[in-house]
Amino acid sequence: MNRRRHDGPAATRLTWRDMAAEALAGVVQRPGRSVLTLLGTVLGVGAFVSVLGLTSTATGQIGASFSLLQDTTVTVDDTGATPHGSVASVAAQDAGMDAGMDFPADTDERLGRLNGVVDAGVWWNVPLRHPTVSARPEVTTAATTDSDLTGLRVLAASPGTLRAMQPTLSTGTLFNEFHQRRKERVCLLGSTAARLLGITRVDNRPAVFIDGAAYTVLGIVATTQRLPQSLLSVLIPSSAALHAYGPPTDDPAQALIRTRTGAAPLVARQAPLALLPVHPGLLHAVPPPDPHELRDRVDTDLSGLFLVLAAICLIVGAVGIANTTLVSVLERTGEIGLRRALGARRRHITAQFLTESTALGALGGLTGTVIGVAVVIGTALARHWTAVLQPYAVLPAPLMGMAVGFLAGLYPALRAARIEPLEALRH
Amino acid sequence: MTSEYMASEYASPDYTTTATAPSPVLDLRRVCKVYPGSPPVTALHPTDLRVEAGDFLAVVGPSGSGKSTLLNLLGLLDRPTQGSYRLSGTDVATLTERDRAAVRGRRVGFVFQAFHLLPHRTALENVALARLYVTPRGAHRQADAARTLREVGLGHRLDALPSQLSGGERQRVAIARAVVNTPDILLCDEPTGNLDSATAGAVMDLLAELNQAGATIVVITHDPAVAQRARRRVTILDGRLSETACLSEKARLSETAKSGRTAGGPR
Numbered sequence: 001m002n003r004r005r006h007d008g009p010a011a012t013r014l015t016w017r018d019m020a021a022e023a024l025a026g027v028v029q030r031p032g033r034s035v036l037t038l039l040g041t042v043l044g045v046g047a048f049v050s051v052l053g054l055t056s057t058a059t060g061q062i063g064a065s066f067s068l069l070q071d072t073t074v075t076v077d078d079t080g081a082t083p084h085g086s087v088a089s090v091a092a093q094d095a096g097m098d099a100g101m102d103f104p105a106d107t108d109e110r111l112g113r114l115n116g117v118v119d120a121g122v123w124w125n126v127p128l129r130h131p132t133v134s135a136r137p138e139v140t141t142a143a144t145t146d147s148d149l150t151g152l153r154v155l156a157a158s159p160g161t162l163r164a165m166q167p168t169l170s171t172g173t174l175f176n177e178f179h180q181r182r183k184e185r186v187c188l189l190g191s192t193a194a195r196l197l198g199i200t201r202v203d204n205r206p207a208v209f210i211d212g213a214a215y216t217v218l219g220i221v222a223t224t225q226r227l228p229q230s231l232l233s234v235l236i237p238s239s240a241a242l243h244a245y246g247p248p249t250d251d252p253a254q255a256l257i258r259t260r261t262g263a264a265p266l267v268a269r270q271a272p273l274a275l276l277p278v279h280p281g282l283l284h285a286v287p288p289p290d291p292h293e294l295r296d297r298v299d300t301d302l303s304g305l306f307l308v309l310a311a312i313c314l315i316v317g318a319v320g321i322a323n324t325t326l327v328s329v330l331e332r333t334g335e336i337g338l339r340r341a342l343g344a345r346r347r348h349i350t351a352q353f354l355t356e357s358t359a360l361g362a363l364g365g366l367t368g369t370v371i372g373v374a375v376v377i378g379t380a381l382a383r384h385w386t387a388v389l390q391p392y393a394v395l396p397a398p399l400m401g402m403a404v405g406f407l408a409g410l411y412p413a414l415r416a417a418r419i420e421p422l423e424a425l426r427h
Numbered sequence: 428m429t430s431e432y433m434a435s436e437y438a439s440p441d442y443t444t445t446a447t448a449p450s451p452v453l454d455l456r457r458v459c460k461v462y463p464g465s466p467p468v469t470a471l472h473p474t475d476l477r478v479e480a481g482d483f484l485a486v487v488g489p490s491g492s493g494k495s496t497l498l499n500l501l502g503l504l505d506r507p508t509q510g511s512y513r514l515s516g517t518d519v520a521t522l523t524e525r526d527r528a529a530v531r532g533r534r535v536g537f538v539f540q541a542f543h544l545l546p547h548r549t550a551l552e553n554v555a556l557a558r559l560y561v562t563p564r565g566a567h568r569q570a571d572a573a574r575t576l577r578e579v580g581l582g583h584r585l586d587a588l589p590s591q592l593s594g595g596e597r598q599r600v601a602i603a604r605a606v607v608n609t610p611d612i613l614l615c616d617e618p619t620g621n622l623d624s625a626t627a628g629a630v631m632d633l634l635a636e637l638n639q640a641g642a643t644i645v646v647i648t649h650d651p652a653v654a655q656r657a658r659r660r661v662t663i664l665d666g667r668l669s670e671t672a673c674l675s676e677k678a679r680l681s682e683t684a685k686s687g688r689t690a691g692g693p694r
Contacts, residue, residue, distance in 0.1 A: 009526075009529045009530060009532075009533040009534060010529060010533070011525050011526065011528070011529045012528050012529045012532040012533070012560035012561060013560065013563060014559070014560055015563045017565075018559055018563065018565065021565075022559070025547070025548070029547035334541070334543055335543075335545055337543070338539075338543045338545075338556075339556075339560075340504075340528070340531070341502065341504065341531055341535075341537045342531070342532055342537075342556060342557050342559070342560060342604075343528050343529060343531050343532015343533065343560040343561060344528065344532075344559075344560050345524065345525055345528040345560075346524070348560065420504075421504050422499050422504045422505055425504070425539060425543065
């Protein structure tokens with residue numbers, strides 16, 4: 001539109017910078033009131049940021065302590081509650097197992113039949129007190145006791161256990177059902193055990209002597225997903241161990257089950273029944289903690305409640321800003337009239353008060369964000385957690401304060417613009 | 428009634444014909460203001476008023492006589508119900524709100540009885556505020572404000588808050604704010620209403636000084652002593668304007684000479 005059409009002077013203007021300066025002057029000219037006005041927004045945005053931050057931090061913590069490995073591992077413990085000669089032992093004997101162990105001999109098969117089980121097997125510490133383990137047959141007991149080799153343990157493991165461990169071999173092979181069936185005197189060495197024994201290769205068919213009995217080394221386990229103590233151990237087939245040293249005595253046997261993802265809780269429920277249909281209570285299956293349950297608990301208990309509180313705080317903050325801005329509009333009626341007399345258009349007045357309330361909201365949002373971040377970091381430090389702050393939760397928070405301020409300022413600002421200079425200047 | 432007469436007279440841009448002669452700063456023809464209601468209240472009866480550049484006019488009247496209405500109309504704070512109002516040749520009665528705001532900001536300076544200074548701003552900032560909507564250059568605004576404050580004798584109080592100023596100083600700041608934009612017309616609404624007589628005299632001295640320097644001033648007052656300082660006086664009573672007797676003859680003489688200050692009285 002041609003502003004000269006009416007022969008009038010150029011339209012009055014207000015630059016963004018001047019508008020911001022005027023609004024800021026309005027905010028700081030009553031600092032006490034501004035701070036009080038901010039409080040609601042500060043609390044709301046602060047609560048919002050800290051709730052989201054704490055939730056993501058806690059969730060991250062669960063994620064850190066919980067992995068896919070745990071999610072697919074079930075262990076079954078022999079409770080050992082029943083003494084020998086009891087019904088349980090009879091049951092075990094019925095199942096073809098020696099007394100002293102509640103796991104049936106065909107544990108691997110029974111567990112393998114369960115839906116969701118990938119591999120499963122039984123293992124235990126071979127009941128040898130201070131076994132001498134050596135790479136040479138002539139070593140005396142005294143010599144080995146002095147050496148570090150006493151730290152070595154002998155584990156009896158079924159072939160299924162080996163597979164469930166998901167080991168990586170540096171050389172050689174695992175023993176399998178063939179060795180198990182024939183009670184072969186073969187063994188696997190953990191990487192540490194192999195280093196202590198000085199065995200690095202198996203193609204020359206080395207042997208390990210356990211209390212003088214020779215066991216042919218089939219392979220060396222470099223790393224393993226489960227049963228990490230195997231790295232410091234000599235693993236022999238459970239059938240051979242049972243034959244040579246009898247059932248476990250001090251430490252009861254355990255079953256190690258590798259499940260498919262998500263099947264662990266189901267397998268844990270079914271495993272004792274599948275193993276000992278008559279006395280499932282003798283076995284105790286330990287499923288992994290349920291991550292969903294943990295996460296859900298964090299989500300519902302913490303965030304749900306506090307996000308509602310944060311929303312309430314924000315609303316209260318908005319009402320506070322609206323109130324203060326309205327009071328300020330009414331208080332400054334004279335100023336509005338004066339500004340109109342000095343050439344301000346209605347939109348300049350609207351813009352000024354809207355900017356003022358938006359600036360208030362933005363200040364509150366910024367302060368709240370800082371406080372919220374501080375709360376999250378402080379909590380994480382106090383609990384030795386890793387603080388996790390999602391950018392999508394932190395970055396929009398000051399903007400949220402701004403939006404609150406803007407919305408809260410709409411009505412007062414429009415009302416300010418409706419004020420007639422005539423009325424406003426009348427004292 | 429009168430509006431038709433007005434329309435016919437002002438339909439053509441008659442100012443082109445008198446381009447050589449300076450158009451009056453204020454030129455009211457048949458301007459009236461009626462507030463709607465039952466019954467409608469006529470605050471200002473159809474009025475003619477001309478104020479030439481450099482004039483110093485006092486509008487005297489008791490409260491309720493319509494002088495505030497007249498001032499609001501002159502200052503474009505209100506629209507006339509009927510009539511034509513030209514300010515420096517621009518028919519401002521037909522302008523859009525946006526252009527009226529521009530006219531207020533650039534061509535009219537206001538001085539109020541209650542000063543209307545912003546309490547949290549210094550004298551300098553209060554004066555600079557008048558430049559805010561007129562020029563976007565902040566540094567210039569400050570410089571203009573400082574210069575104008577020095578002109579009204581407040582060069583030493585630039586950074587004083589209104590609360591630290593005396594009544595007379597406050598009104599000086601307000602006057603500086605009114606003239607910092609070099610308006611075509613300075614409208615003063617009871618400028619001495621809140622001041623004691625000595626201070627009032629000083630303020631009137633300042634206005635007279637500004638008038639000497641070329642400012643066109645309209646003062647609205649109920650105080651005859653203040654009105655006495657003006658070059659020309661009109662009286663307003665019950666919404667009717669009348670030229671004060673002793674000056675009307677001179678005005679008529681001036682009009683015949685085509686150079687003078689003319690005031691059309693009520694019909």
